Amino acid sequence: MKPVALLSLVMLFTPLLSQASLGGVESSVQQDQVDFHDSKTNFYRHPTYHIHEITHDRLAIREFVTLDGKVFAVAWKGPAHPDLSAILGAHFQDYKTAMEQSRGQRRGRAPVSAHSNGLRIEVGGHIRSIYGRVWIPNLLPGGFDLSEIQ
């Protein structure tokens, strides 16, 4: 990647890169919202968790945070995947490995459902409009409904 492009990504995601995201602490998400230019942010409060939502154009990223401040899931939906190396933080390599190995008989452009090193991954949709969600089962709040992650 050319230095210019790398620089722009670093500027966008500095808080995430420096403090991690999935599995990381809530302050990184809040800082991310402050620094994420030209985007809209929303905050949703639930009895057992919070959702931080960042939208830009038609891409929406949601980060799910426990009451004690740990990011336990992320979900995204839009015309393209966001830069997952930033959003998944330390878990990005696990994600990459899972995407390389998970296909088995689910082929062509079938959605992926994968486990990797304590992560659960679901990615699908079709070109122009895709979604993904990744969560850490061990960090889920008690009684959490997985269908909330979207």
Add this chain to the structure above:
Amino acid sequence: MKRSNNILRWAIALSSLALLSACGSDNSNNADVPAGSYGPFTATVTGANTMPITLATPGIPGAYVNEPTVSVKICVPNTTNCQTINNVLLDTGSFGLRIFQSLVSIPITTETTSVPTMLPSPSPSDTGAGTVAECAQFGTGMDWGPVATADVYLGSESVASIAGAGVPVQLINAGFGTVPSVCIAPDTDPVSAGYNGILGVGQFASDCAGSNCSAFLGYEPYYKCDASGCSNIDTANSADAAFTTAMQVTNPATVFASGAEMNANGLAVVLPAVPAGGATVVTGTLIFGIGTSSNNSASGTVTIQADANGYMLTQFNGETLDGFIDSGSNGLYFPGTSSLPDCGDAHGFFCSNPIQQLNATMASVSGSGAASIGFEVVNADGLFNSGFSAFPTLAGGSAQDQFDWGLPFFYGRTVYVGFNGKSSSLGTGPYWAF
């Protein structure tokens, strides 16, 4: 009109006969898997606006189950310097032709924001200044590589070309330039991918449009590459203004040249019915145009209108989901239920016992078109153990809000794909009809 319908019915009736005669043969000792049959099962429609569809068979290196393929001829624009690429995945869920660069032997030219580069280039990393490349992000899986222009022949006589200059196609090459970090696990070679290319002939002309492709935080799919690497093309930036929408990888079935331009309003995928337990030799037909000739008259169908993202509504198990019909997905993929447990061996598929008879309703996002669809789900481990490769009853799990009507939906049907903004007797795209 009637004549073509009769031809279709005749083909399907022949297939049904084959199916009946196959019922006595047993394919598996697994009591939960119904009988399959080797075949052949065929649904043949003739005409200059058609091309055969062949289900990949297990002998092909990298072949997988429920993989519809076609052969596509590409040429240096306006010449007879041509090459036929076989084993190309037929995908109604993407837009544009993509072929592994390693298979291309004719000298087609890459697009550039400055000086053109001749391909095949001396080495994959030897990119000309400003060579256009794409990271095509499918729902899952990605393709990386430069964009070149070629005449694309669809059917025996019809060439797709934009203003006589060919159609932008992607040359899949994970070693080209510097792969951007957003391009995760791109296809590397035909055997591991399972195909030599992808023919994306879904409802849209290009894989990104309008605001998707400009000023989009650097996630837009197109890049410009030179010896030092690749960086995003930002069409909002005057330096990249030379990159126009017409230079994007383009669904060739939307840009037929003069003489066949009436067939650019949509297409039909025709596949025969096959046994619930599977089949091996299966052939069908891809027909270009809707209501434009005697072989695509499209009567007696229901039209399901899609939205600007290519989704319709699908009601299943009490939920309303985003639905789409995708020949490039090799199963039906939808949120599981308690009667559809995940397989142990074939993770991601359903291993129900006994066979599940299910129902879902497709509905238009606007207008009244709706259809109730009954379908069967057979234990996927049992199907895979049968040795067959075409399964109308293969299904697996998907995220909570999507219903991916993959290839199993196509068996025994003629499925029309109406292109965005184009009209036919069935309506104005984007739509599906069957």
